[in-house]
Amino acid sequence: MTAVRSPAPTAVLHPSATLAKFASELKYSDIPESVRMRCEDLFLDTMASILAGSSARAVQAMAKYTALMGPSEGKSEDFVNRRMTNPFFAAMVNAAAAHVVEQDDVHNGSVFHPAAVVFPPALAVAQAIGASGEEFITASVVGYEVGIRVGEFLGRSHYKIFHTTGTAGTVAAAVTVGRLLKLNPEQMLNAIGSAGTQASGLWEFLRDAADSKQLHTAHAASTGLSSAYLAKEGFTGARRILEGVQGMAAGMSTDADPAKLTDRLGVRWALPETSFKYHASCRHTHPAADALQHAMKTHGLKAGDISRVVTHVHQGAIDVLGPVVDPQTVHQSKFSMGTVLALIALRNSADLAGFDQALKDGQVAAFRDKVTMELDEEVDTAYPQRWIGKVTVTTKDGRNLAGRVDEPKGDPGNTLSRPEIEDKALRLGTYEGNATEAQVKKLIQTVWGISKQPVMGRVLAD
Amino acid sequence: MTAVRSPAPTAVLHPSATLAKFASELKYSDIPESVRMRCEDLFLDTMASILAGSSARAVQAMAKYTALMGPSEGKSEDFVNRRMTNPFFAAMVNAAAAHVVEQDDVHNGSVFHPAAVVFPPALAVAQAIGASGEEFITASVVGYEVGIRVGEFLGRSHYKIFHTTGTAGTVAAAVTVGRLLKLNPEQMLNAIGSAGTQASGLWEFLRDAADSKQLHTAHAASTGLSSAYLAKEGFTGARRILEGVQGMAAGMSTDADPAKLTDRLGVRWALPETSFKYHASCRHTHPAADALQHAMKTHGLKAGDISRVVTHVHQGAIDVLGPVVDPQTVHQSKFSMGTVLALIALRNSADLAGFDQALKDGQVAAFRDKVTMELDEEVDTAYPQRWIGKVTVTTKDGRNLAGRVDEPKGDPGNTLSRPEIEDKALRLGTYEGNATEAQVKKLIQTVWGISKQPVMGRVLAD
Known part of the structure; x- marks a missing residue:
């Protein structure tokens, strides 16, 4: 002083x-x-x-x-x-x-x-x-x-x-x-x-x-x-x-x-x-994407096993993603909850390359229409301090399976290491040949x- | 077509x-x-x-x-x-x-x-x-x-x-x-x-x-x-x-x-x-300025005859001008209803040169404190289509005199001619020697x- x-x-x-x-x-x-x-x-x-x-x-x-x-x-x-x-x-x-x-x-x-x-x-x-x-x-x-x-x-x-x-x-x-x-x-x-x-x-x-x-x-x-x-x-x-x-x-x-x-x-x-x-999409889609990944891994599901996904989300997700019902561009598809979850289900990854293909892919469109958003009180109350991911997956054989993450990948408690950051930088930096690996x-x-x-x-x- | x-x-x-x-x-x-x-x-x-x-x-x-x-x-x-x-x-x-x-x-x-x-x-x-x-x-x-x-x-x-x-x-x-x-x-x-x-x-x-x-x-x-x-x-x-x-x-x-x-x-x-x-001040002051000018001319008043001025204004004037109670800069004084009316009363003009002097002028400050704004239903209802000016001037000998304009100088029904526009351009353009008359x-x-x-x-x- x-x-x-x-x-x-x-x-x-x-x-x-x-x-x-x-x-x-x-x-x-x-x-x-x-x-x-x-x-x-x-x-x-x-x-x-x-x-x-x-x-x-x-x-x-x-x-x-x-x-x-x-x-x-x-x-x-x-x-x-x-x-x-x-x-x-x-x-x-x-x-x-x-x-x-x-x-x-x-x-x-x-x-x-x-x-x-x-x-x-x-x-x-x-x-x-x-x-x-x-x-x-x-x-x-x-x-x-x-x-x-x-x-x-x-x-x-x-x-x-x-x-x-x-x-x-x-x-x-x-x-x-x-x-x-x-x-x-x-x-x-x-x-x-x-x-x-x-x-x-x-x-x-x-x-x-x-x-x-x-x-x-x-x-x-x-x-x-x-x-x-x-x-x-x-x-x-x-x-x-x-x-x-x-x-x-x-x-x-x-x-x-x-x-x-x-x-x-x-x-x-x-x-x-x-x-x-971690995913190449609007952040509002990440908790549900991780929750779906969790549910599919836990229960050994493939995309074809799923008849319906309800994502339990905060109001902000509905406000931002809700208007995007029929994405027409790659960028818009990153704001489409259905598209993001389709990529997770079909490719186990919603990365840049996935979105580049998503609009042309009939399987993505079909899965997209199985996905809905519902306001969830727990998720909404925790938000924006915590971004909880919750989904209910209905399988074709009639089961209702829950998927949940309390902290999505990339969050402070589930963060990326320097090697992971370098790996992401290499993938992004060389995307479309915009920079060389060197x-x-x-x-x-x-x-x-x-x-x-x-x-x-x-x-x-x- | x-x-x-x-x-x-x-x-x-x-x-x-x-x-x-x-x-x-x-x-x-x-x-x-x-x-x-x-x-x-x-x-x-x-x-x-x-x-x-x-x-x-x-x-x-x-x-x-x-x-x-x-x-x-x-x-x-x-x-x-x-x-x-x-x-x-x-x-x-x-x-x-x-x-x-x-x-x-x-x-x-x-x-x-x-x-x-x-x-x-x-x-x-x-x-x-x-x-x-x-x-x-x-x-x-x-x-x-x-x-x-x-x-x-x-x-x-x-x-x-x-x-x-x-x-x-x-x-x-x-x-x-x-x-x-x-x-x-x-x-x-x-x-x-x-x-x-x-x-x-x-x-x-x-x-x-x-x-x-x-x-x-x-x-x-x-x-x-x-x-x-x-x-x-x-x-x-x-x-x-x-x-x-x-x-x-x-x-x-x-x-x-x-x-x-x-x-x-x-x-x-x-x-x-x-x-x-026409006046070198915030537009919200102009109707009252013209109304005061009207009242002073009609009743042959000088600044020293006046003990109080109530301006009858629209809410927008109160919102914009209300915060400016004690102007500290030339620019701020143009948002001070009291300063503008003081210049009108003392100099019969609220022009650029007047504002340059106003802050240093004890007479302006004294007159400023005689001016208040009151919300007026007629003025507020007509606004913003019409900017009616209404003042009540209280004289030192105890009279209450009304001043009013239905259309301030410079408005479409009371506009400037090309010679008046040229004259204003000459005054403004040569202000502080910024351009020559030529x-x-x-x-x-x-x-x-x-x-x-x-x-x-x-x-x-x-």
Whole structure:
């Protein structure tokens, strides 16, 4: 503790100001080593998602725009156009790529995907300003800790209409970049204010299988980045954009809890609460997928033995997945509970390659129609702290068999080891030939050594 | 009418699709000459606002960011850095400048400021692609017609928390740019979808006199622009982002009326319903300012004769102006009913120069404290279609005198003539020496001849 007087406006710290102070002042040495290591794990996982997503149609469309509008030189890597550009457009297009194959991480309690909105701006800005690896890790941890708490704060009512990764993600990106730009607490609060008033993202696109999910991460990453740079230049923002009477929660939530914004800040680490995605689908499908896998394994069932699957789910799953009754695109099929469970039943895996085939496969369509969702009180009550998977499988010979998992694969209590993470990175990175095995192996080595980098340079070899 | 078959997805046109079709297909020759002329008037008025605002601290802060991040070459004029750049960053910084001196236009029924979000992206893109003056006017009219209807649709509940100019403005900017890029109706619907899911802007900043109002127009202009370019590249958006069950109104309004989205489209012209701002303050203060002026003139009062002023206002005025009880900045003072009425009483004018002096003036502060707002049923019921001004002035000799205007100066029924618009442009354009009188006079000539331009070039001479 120093005797320096706090500036008057933050003398009494409301939640937004407390977050700003934390984001500004967190040191690398304050972060437990296990959290730093997990941050590296998540960064590798994100890079793999970016590479896997870089060939997707929607991402390519955005890349054409950023190639047209962004400069063709700079210090920030654009992994889609495979060129150097400025941090704004690099963050935009890389964030779009990170989220498209539905393999990036998720934080259960906030229903928020931090990686896609934290690492793209963190990397783009760290490269642009020549930050160290330690600064990159510190800024990324700041983004996770703040973004997750904002997501938890906005609550379940928010998530019914708004894509939390877009909204909370804008704030997460702003504090990440703000930390790299060494914003002081006042400037950081301004960055949060500017980010919060630009936060957006609506679920309406799901109904049409439109590309907005990628736009939401791209928008969050790039406008969050702008918010931090603007704060550095003296541009001011609302001081209570999160909890104020005309702020984010007032406009976009009915159950926001300001206490969650600062919940055990610096003591409880939210970053390692994040789950890796094991299946290549919307996270809301994972508990049921694992429960079905459990039931089939326990009872020795094959897909052909099953006449019906009832998934017992939380309301959020019904809200997000319910509209997708007849998936028309690969991306939409990842939001189809029936398709996901069909792949599990038929292939024992809902991976990227499986989804690429699913739409053309009559067996998948037939199984899909056997799957329904029902709201389950136990599952709904536990959610979003715990994502319990429960299914009832009815067999053709008339048995009703229960399948259950208390923690799906990839969750903190059932997590992936470094070899499993490397294996996933190799599969994702080489998907559709987007990177070579040698490139991904080189990337893995770079990421495992990143905290030792004095100056962040390129992470993907030519 | 042609016999061409509509594409299947828009065969039944819901409101968003109807708007998209209109935005895509409106022709210059479809627009009445009076509307085209008024569009030129509004463009000049906007350019003057941009020049007046270009020296403001917040705008200069944003300009430093866009100078850092945007390219230093291109075909689009950045009127703040006074350089050429790309359309994205030109639209961003010019839109910020357009809104800061509170002299840009307003549409009463939608409580929406179209100019600041329509003309900056229209000009930036028209210059970038070499569109004609007719195309520029057509695209701008499209932006007004769509944006105003989206604002009307979102309703009064939306405006309580959200800055409609930021939210509806994003859609307005997208259709404006989409028209210039010659998007077909399907692409235009995608542009609207991408714009709507990025729409944002919260009033929370008012409490802190923060810079977010400029950020909202900058964000709307630039992300709307991106949405249109992305649609051109095949990026898709929700088909019912405005009226869908997880769309803008679902998330951000409780009284949205979808019928307003397509109200007499192509028959009723919303653009000429727009009001010019006469006082250099928030529009919500104008009716009361005019009513006070009326009462003082009618009864021959001087400021020193007055002991109290009660303004009889609509709820929106209380929502927006109510938090501003002790203005600390010039910008905040423009949201202070007491300050505005003090300037009227003391100087018979609430112009830019008046606000520059107001904070230091003890007489202004003393008069400010005599002013209160009270909700008035007649005024509130008429709003937002009509902005009635009503005040009760109590004199030191004990009289209670009523002042009233049914249509404030600058409204369609009490509008400005071209000489008055030119005069306002000269005053604004030369404010703080931001442009010379010769530059503004040249600009005026350029704007009056703009529809004849085969290719849109620069509009501000060096």
